[in-house]
Amino acid sequence: MANIRDLAKMAGVSVTTVSRVLNHHPYVSEEKKKAVLEAIKATNYHKNINAVHLSKGKTKLIGVVLPFSDHPYFALLLKGIAKQALENNYKLVLFQTDYMESREMEALQMLEQKQIDALIICSRSCGLSIIKEHLQFGPIILCENMKGHQISSTFVNHYKIFFDALMYLYQKGHKTIGYCIGRKSGANSWNRDRAYRDFLKKYGLPYYPEYVFDQCFHFEDGEKVIDQIKKMDKPPSALLVTSDQVAAGIVICCQKHQIAIPGEIAIIGFDNEPISRMMNITTVEIPLVEMGENLFRQAVSGEISNHEISVKLIERGTV
Amino acid sequence: MANIRDLAKMAGVSVTTVSRVLNHHPYVSEEKKKAVLEAIKATNYHKNINAVHLSKGKTKLIGVVLPFSDHPYFALLLKGIAKQALENNYKLVLFQTDYMESREMEALQMLEQKQIDALIICSRSCGLSIIKEHLQFGPIILCENMKGHQISSTFVNHYKIFFDALMYLYQKGHKTIGYCIGRKSGANSWNRDRAYRDFLKKYGLPYYPEYVFDQCFHFEDGEKVIDQIKKMDKPPSALLVTSDQVAAGIVICCQKHQIAIPGEIAIIGFDNEPISRMMNITTVEIPLVEMGENLFRQAVSGEISNHEISVKLIERGTV
DNA sequence: TTGTAAGCGTTATCAA
DNA sequence: TTGATAACGCTTACAA
Secondary structure (H helix, E strand, O other): OHHHHHHHHEEEEEEEEHHHHOOOOOOHHHHHHHHHHHHHHHHHHOOOHHHHHHHHHHOEEEEEEEOOOOOHHHHHHHHHHHHHHHHOOEEEEEEEEEOHHHHHHHHHHHOOOOOOOEEEOOOOOOOHHHHHHHHHHHEEEEEEOOOOOOEEEEEEOOHHHHHHHHHHHHHHHOOOOEEOOOOOOOOHHHHHHHHHHHHEEEHHOOOHHHEOOOOOOOOOHHHHHHHHHOOOOOOOEEEEEEOHHHHHHHHHHHOOOOOOOOOEEEEEOOOOOOOHHHOOOOOOEHHHHHHHHHHHHHHOOOOEEEEEEOOOEOOOOOO | OOHOOOOOOOHHOOOOHHHHHHHOOOOOOOHHHHHHHHHHHHHHHOOOOHOOOOOOHOOOOOEEOOOOEEEEEEHOOOHHHHHHHHHOOOOEEEEEEOOOOOHHHHHHHHHHOOOEEEEEOOOOOOOHHHHHHHHOOOOOOEOOOOOOOOOOEEEOOOOHHHHHHHEEEEEEEOOOOEEEEOOOOHHHHHHHHHHEEHHHHOOOOOOOOOHHHHHOOOOOOHHHHHHHHOOOOOOEEEEEEEEEHHHHHOOOOHHHOOOOOOOOOOOEEEEHHHHHHHHOOEEOOHHHHHHHHHHHHHHHHOOOOOOEHHHHHHHHOOO
16 A cells, blocks of 8 residues: 555655645645646555544544433434534544443543544533543533533533423422433433422422432333323322423323323423424423534634523423 | 653663553563553553554544434444444444435545544445445445445345235235335335335236335424325325334324324334334334444454344234 | 655564 | 564655
8 A cells, every 4th residue: 555655756756745735735836746646546545544643643533422322312412513523524433321431431541542632521420520630631521511610511501491491380380390301310410400409499399209200211211200100199290301202202101091281291391302393292492403513613622611502492282 | 741762761661661561461570560550650641542553554443324323223223333342442433424425435535544444334325336446445334235246234135024014014905005215215225115116016006106205214204294195085005114213203193183093004114113112013123233233243354244134023003 | 846854652573 | 571673654844
């Protein structure tokens, strides 16, 4: 396989000139340029990008950490990131963690080893101190409010969203409200639970642990939720569901079991995915693609910034 | 940032010895090893993996081309690939093409430039000749039958699956059968259409172009299908739907419009995703995760092989 | 406008 | 067991 030196020899020029042609630098005579181009054709030459990386100390590769890609929330975030990556001529390295810290560490390690220029962590499992230790190796962007931490982030105010949604339900007359969430730990989940408890406190309502359903990620998880609710003596009259997928699953399940929506139970989904429009589910719109695009921009900018994204309640038929 | 030479100096050994320690080679005295390890600690040393790549000519990176990651079919394929990648200490570089050939070319270019060791193409847009031209740069694995082409592949027999499913419907008394598909072009789509036409011919049934619904990718696309069917004078009595997502969307839509399933229209989905079990949809199970795992194995093996995966019809309530 | 030569940080070969 | 030293293939001062 030919390299830049072979080309130089063939074209009767120096390697520098070849490099200039390769990188579209000015100050190359048409004549020599032509000779180089011909040599490239003749040898079927292809740059060894690893040599470029080594020489430049950059890879044009951005790492993306997410628990799973087969969930619309993360898939849409990824879509936004990928869109910007394409426009800016970057490639993405994917780390599917299944929330395993060890896999997150692998991504951080790639940053250490300079295989990626920056790292976007869509959902964090490891401690903040570990993140901070790795900032010396390159930008790390998170999806939670990092103001005052010297870490970049794009985020929505989960506390406020949750609180507002609960208030909305309360105003509609709901006093026994539960919620469904993916994992219980994690910064965003913690904020939502805080909002939930503050809301209950504000109106002197009791906290029932069984009103909080975790491990709700996919459509089919809606089934578990309804199964549990059916067993309850005093089921909640409304549910905040942090994923439209799960909300849709719940709606389907309620149809199956003849549970009236919103009559017997009201539902608010999250994200405003197409499925929620189709099934007429009231939802909180989160512009995930836009968030993803912003995450990418922060990853390449190098400067630390914190960007809050605003959301919108979309009133449909399930409340 | 310290490099291997600095370590050598600090530890009072040669760079070779440092390299040996770094790579767990034998033939290093405990004493020197300790000295090197101490230098590593002291300097917070981290390997520059790009130098390794350049030196070795390999990156332990596998490229994965897919049209979109926010579709269960590809997400599950990706899951299988990612699983094996993790076990074998490879990382994945993702190429979301949206079926754009230009983006597929970028992936092939990365193979040329040695940034990835192999490429898995889950759904191909470019011509076969382009693939063949790039085989010289590394293994390329496809998801369609490539027997006799000197290209590795893992695939299911879409022709047979389609034909068998049509036969099954026919035996249940259906004579006017349509089908829903993602894109009309593409090798697998072509095989399915061939099966469809052969089936019609076998029983002397007419081909109605309006019975073929394309651009059916997501849940919400089921709506379009039903909208069109409702307008038909002579709607099909059964539908083969190449994605459980779309099948589920169709089922939901039929409920909304009071269309009886399977009474007025029978449905067979594809993939056996959780949603199909939950909604009791008859479906063709395709072991996508297993397929993904096999794709990865072929990518790293270097040998050319063609692996057909078998499928199973799961009878539920929509036929 | 062109070229020389010094990096970039490893690994691999070979001799000691 | 150890160490010089030559790759690996490109970019980039610097000099001309």
